[in-house]
Amino acid sequence: xxxxxxxxxxxxxxxxxxxxxxxxxxxxxxxxxxxxxxxxxxxxxxxxxxxxxxxxxxxxxxxxxxxxxxxxxxxxxxxxxxxxxxxxxxxxxxxxxxxxxxxxxxxxxxxxxxxxxxxxxxxxxxxxxxxxxxxxxxxxxxxxxxxxxxxxxxxxxxxxxxxxxxxxxxxxxxxxxxxxxxxxxxxxxxxxxxxxxxxxxxxxxxxxxxxxxxxxxxxxxxxxxxxxxxxxxxxxxxxxxxxxxxxxxxxxxxxxxxxxxxxxxxxxxxxxxxxxxxxxxxxxxxxxxxxxxxxxxxxxxxxxxxxxxxxxxxxxxxxxxxxxxxxxxxxxxxxxxxxxxxxxxxxxxxxxxxxxxxxxxxxxxxxxxxxxxxxxxxxxxxxxxxxxxxxxxxxxxxxxxxxxxxxxxxxxxxxxxxxxxxxxxxxxxxxxxxx
Amino acid sequence: xxxxxxxxxxxxxxxxxxxxxxxxxxxxxxxxxxxxxxxxxxxxxxxxxxxxxxxxxxxxxxxxxxxxxxxxxxxxxxxxxxxxxxxxxxxxxxxxxxxxxxxxxxxxxxxxxxxxxxxxxxxxxxxxxxxxxxxxxxxxxxxxxxxxxxxxxxxxxxxxxxxxxxxxxxxxxxxxxxxxxxx
Numbered sequence: 001x002x003x004x005x006x007x008x009x010x011x012x013x014x015x016x017x018x019x020x021x022x023x024x025x026x027x028x029x030x031x032x033x034x035x036x037x038x039x040x041x042x043x044x045x046x047x048x049x050x051x052x053x054x055x056x057x058x059x060x061x062x063x064x065x066x067x068x069x070x071x072x073x074x075x076x077x078x079x080x081x082x083x084x085x086x087x088x089x090x091x092x093x094x095x096x097x098x099x100x101x102x103x104x105x106x107x108x109x110x111x112x113x114x115x116x117x118x119x120x121x122x123x124x125x126x127x128x129x130x131x132x133x134x135x136x137x138x139x140x141x142x143x144x145x146x147x148x149x150x151x152x153x154x155x156x157x158x159x160x161x162x163x164x165x166x167x168x169x170x171x172x173x174x175x176x177x178x179x180x181x182x183x184x185x186x187x188x189x190x191x192x193x194x195x196x197x198x199x200x201x202x203x204x205x206x207x208x209x210x211x212x213x214x215x216x217x218x219x220x221x222x223x224x225x226x227x228x229x230x231x232x233x234x235x236x237x238x239x240x241x242x243x244x245x246x247x248x249x250x251x252x253x254x255x256x257x258x259x260x261x262x263x264x265x266x267x268x269x270x271x272x273x274x275x276x277x278x279x280x281x282x283x284x285x286x287x288x289x290x291x292x293x294x295x296x297x298x299x300x301x302x303x304x305x306x307x308x309x310x311x312x313x314x315x316x317x318x319x320x321x322x323x324x325x326x327x328x329x330x331x332x333x334x335x336x337x338x339x340x341x342x343x344x345x346x347x348x349x350x351x352x353x354x355x356x357x358x359x360x361x362x363x364x365x366x367x368x369x370x371x372x373x374x375x376x377x378x379x380x381x382x383x384x385x386x387x388x389x390x391x392x393x394x395x396x397x398x399x400x401x402x403x404x405x406x407x408x409x410x411x412x413x414x415x416x417x418x419x420x421x422x423x424x425x426x427x428x429x430x431x432x433x434x435x
Numbered sequence: 436x437x438x439x440x441x442x443x444x445x446x447x448x449x450x451x452x453x454x455x456x457x458x459x460x461x462x463x464x465x466x467x468x469x470x471x472x473x474x475x476x477x478x479x480x481x482x483x484x485x486x487x488x489x490x491x492x493x494x495x496x497x498x499x500x501x502x503x504x505x506x507x508x509x510x511x512x513x514x515x516x517x518x519x520x521x522x523x524x525x526x527x528x529x530x531x532x533x534x535x536x537x538x539x540x541x542x543x544x545x546x547x548x549x550x551x552x553x554x555x556x557x558x559x560x561x562x563x564x565x566x567x568x569x570x571x572x573x574x575x576x577x578x579x580x581x582x583x584x585x586x587x588x589x590x591x592x593x594x595x596x597x598x599x600x601x602x603x604x605x606x607x608x609x610x611x612x613x614x615x616x617x618x
Contacts, residue, residue, distance in 0.1 A: 008601045012575070014582065040608050040615045045576055047615070051554045052577040057474035061488040065466070068496040073457060076503055345506060 003027055007038050011045065109319065109350020109379065267299040267316075269432025271403060277325040277344065278423045295320030297432070299355075312357035312371070319350050324382070324411045324422040349385055351378030366396040383413040389426070403430040447511035455502035462499055465511060470495070472512075472578060473519050479573050480523040482562040490522045516578075516588060520570065527566050553614065560610040568603035575600055 001009070006024050009015040015024070028034050273293040299316035325344045355373025362368075375387040389407025396402075409424040447468075453461035473494055477487035494515055501508070508514055561569055574580040574588065575596075585596045608615070 004605065005601050008604055009597065012582075012597075012600065014597060037608070040612065041604060043615045044604065044607060044611060047553060047557055047611075048572075048576050051557050052475050052479070054554065055471070055475040055478060057470055057491055058484070058488060061474070061491050062470070064488075064492045065495045068492065069459070069462060069499045072496070072500050072503055076457075345504075 003034055004037055007034070007041060011038075011041055107319070107350075109317065109352070109377075112317070112350075112352065112377075264435045265301040267297075267301075267314075267401065267432045267434045269297050269299075269401070269403070269430050271295045271297060271318075271320075271428045271430030273320070273322065273426045273428045275322060275409075276425045277323060278425065293320055293322045293426075295428075295430075297430075299432070310356070312369075314355050314373075316353045316355065316373075317350070318353060319348075321346060321348050322409070322424065323347070324409075324424060326413060326420065326422050345382065347380040347382055349378060349380040351375045351385065351387065353378075353387070355391065366394060369393045369395075380411065383411060385412070386410045389428075391428075399434045401432045401434060403428065403432065448508055451502050451508035451511055454499060455505060457503070462502070465498075466495060469512060469515050473515055476516065476573055476578060477519055477523055479558065479561055479577065480520075480566070480570060481526060482558060486526055490519060490526065493522060494519045513588065516574075520588065523570075524566070556611065556614055560607055563610055564603055564606045568599050568606065571596055571599035572603035572607070 003024070006015060006020065007028075010021065010024060015021055028038060271294070273295060275293055295318050297316050297318040299314050302313045302315055303311035323344055323346045353373050353375050355371055357369045357371040360367060360369040370390070370392050372388075372390050374389075375385065378385040378387065387407050387409045389405055391403055391405035394402045394404075405428050407426045407428065409426055411422040411424075413420050413422070447465060450461040450465050454465065470491075474487060474491045477490045477494075478484060481487050481490070497518055498508075498511075498515060501514075561572070564572075571585060571589070574585045575582075580588065582593055582596055586593055589596065
């Protein structure tokens with residue numbers, strides 16, 4: 001920074017380095033030229049300040065302004081024509097309409113979305129799913145009964161086996177006793193020699209006897225005796241993971257077999273959108289850079305909730321309030337050639353969305369789904385909107401879903417025969433309940 | 436020295452809300468508070484009274500219409516100056532005056548020391564410097580904006596504002612040297 005720049009910075013209050021200030025003061029003290037630069041800048045500042053203080057707007061212009069605002073009042077009140085001598089009013093700017101109209105528009109969009117969802121609900125895929133659920137649920141119960149029956153059979157068989165073995169044991173004991181008796185009489189023959197065979201046979205007899213089974217013996221258990229005859233119980237986990245039709249008709253597909261929870265197709269929730277409007281317009285939009293909007297959403301899952309994205313397709317209607325920054329030009333023939341209009345109106349909106357799951361994971365506690373969606377029909381009082389976004393859904397339990405995601409919003413407005421777009425970049429977080 | 440209360444942004448916001456409900460008295464308060472500043476800025480930027488008067492009227496009429504249409508005014512002064520500045524920039528660009536908006540040139544204006552109207556000299560000197568330097572100089576020296584406010588208004592960095600202000604003063608010093616009693 002040169003000396004002249006430092007002088008300018010000093011007079012502007014922008015030079016706060018004490019070392020530099022001290023050096024500058026030394027230069028000013030020893031250099032008449034630099035002192036003259038300082039004096040000139042001070043005089044110039046004073047001269048412009050004095051000049052500015054003497055500038056006042058002409059009365060004719062003030063009168064024109066007052067007439068203009070009166071014309072606006074009449075226009076707002078539904079006046080027919082403007083006075084001929086009133087100043088030209090700038091081209092009308094698209095802005096928010098009255099509250100009742102905005103509210104009605106949003107309600108209409110929501111009802112439209114719900115109506116479409118209801119109509120779709122009456123179609124075959126949903127009925128098919130319900131029918132499949134009705135057919136599949138008894139199978140679940142039959143399989144469980146079959147498993148229980150199998151276990152009962154196993155126990156009964158085990159009891160029978162135990163009884164048989166006990167009978168065999170008693171028979172073996174009788175044989176042993178008989179052999180002992182026989183060996184005792186025949187221990188010696190008529191010659192007085194021991195009969196070796198007779199001494200061996202009892203031991204062999206004992207060895208040939210079956211081992212006595214007891215409950216809890218590791219080698220043989222009552223259930224294991226009839227294991228080969230047991231029917232293989234139906235494994236719902238294996239079945240669902242193999243891609244076959246889930247036992248619950250597709251309404252519960254997370255592989256948590258045996259869970260009685262079944263997630264319904266409906267979902268109602270609320271989201272907080274933290275929004276950044278583009279472009280930034282200083283002096284018009286809110287001083288905060290990121291704003292929060294609330295949105296109410298009702299969704300319905302069209303598919304059967306299977307593995308494919310089509311099965312997880314969901315339609316939803318949302319209703320809320322947001323703000324878009326608008327910057328566009330308006331032309332006026334004959335006088336000023338251009339007018340730049342900048343505003344950031346708050347609007348109510350309604351939108352109909354389609355969304356689907358891309359992939360999911362159950363590696364964490366609960367289930368996490370990643371998906372994407374877009375608005376297929378949406379509007380505000382200023383014009384149509386379109387959105388596209390990505391969403392992460394976490395379900396600690398089936399009926400509660402926590403959302404987190406990003407989206408891009410686009411608003412189309414027409415002004416003076418030209419179409420303009422406004423963009424919002426949104427992040428959202430929310431909670432929904434399923435039923 | 437008597438300390439006077441400066442209007443706060445909250446005061447302006449409340450007045451704007453009342454003006455939006457058709458309260459002319461509230462509008463008049465804002466109008467009286469800022470009319471001199473807006474007209475002065477337009478006149479010193481354009482150097483043409485008629486064009487300055489046109490834009491001056493448009494600024495306040497647009498402001499009133501925006502209030503009546505429900506637009507929130509969080510910074511009334513910023514809104515007025517922004518609209519005025521935007522319109523002046525457009526007018527300068529369309530009129531294609533001595534310098535284009537983005538050029539860093541200084542027209543050959545020389546102070547006529549036979550003329551005693553200092554104000555006229557100053558205005559002509561201002562019109563001789565590039566518009567981007569002119570507006571930074573006006574916002575800082577004449578309107579009393581801080582560096583931060585000018586950064587927000589022009590959407591540029593602090594260094595850019597400092598550089599434009601320095602170049603403006605250098606150019607004006609060069610032009611107004613004889614009038615200022617320079618070396």
